[in-house]
Amino acid sequence: MNHHKTLSMEEWLAARKQHLQKEKEFTRLRDQLSRERRELPWLKVEKEYTFDGPDGRETLADLFADSSQLIVYHFMYGPDWEEGCATCSFWADNFDGIDVHLRHRDISLIAVSRARLDVLEAYKNRMGWRFKWVSSHDSDFNRDYQVSFTKDEMNKGEMFYNFGVTRFPVEEAPGISVFYKDEDGDIFHTYSCYARGLEMVNGAYHFIDLTPKGREEDALPYTMAWLRRRDQYED
Secondary structure, three states, X not given: OOOOOOXXXXXXXXXXXXXXXXXXXXXXXHHHHHHHHHXXXXXXXXXXXXXXXXXXEEEOOHHHOOOOXXXXXXXXXXXXXXXXXXXXXXXXXXXXXXXXXXXXXXXXXXXXXXXXXXXXXXXXXXXXXXXXXXXXXXXXXXXXXXXXXXXXHHHHXXXXXXXXXXXXXXXEOOEEEEEEEOOOOOEEEEEEEEHHHHHHHOHHHHHHHOOOXXXXXXXXXXXXXXXXXXXXXXX
């Protein structure tokens, strides 16, 4: 970093404007990708799902509240885990405070995990979060949306994740699923994304990407080896 190129104001401005053209091109491509995402076909949800939430037993339809659109963050927290996933906790630190804005765009945002509700509530209180978090402990929901794996799949190292058969180190995986409920109450699965597709909702990473050092993850033993839960950093 101490040997990074420095330029005069005129040269710096020329280099910045040249890069700005690439940023504008990326923005246009992102807008196009978002339009194409909205044009993807939908899949009607025929199965009934129930969840344990702060208001008692709720169906998938209930989770929409007063909105017609629902975003579900699949938070990695297995039934016998002592803590929620550190990476998912990093993502969840970006959720609080945006729900009121989402509601004004006809969107409800929730997190879903297989751990029991009392465990989720205790961890939520520890982290100081306020967003809605429900348990799918007695439901096939996580399995059906490809974020929970069986012991047999783990033993074989063959999990269906991110729309293909792959390996995954633990029995829970992160993801986002989006649903729409029409005026007749029918629910449709409109979109899901996994793995690095989730980066779009992590504002912290986007801030990091603006800095000279960037993520500094290439030399780490694994991506995000630096990460700790917000209450576990040493300083």
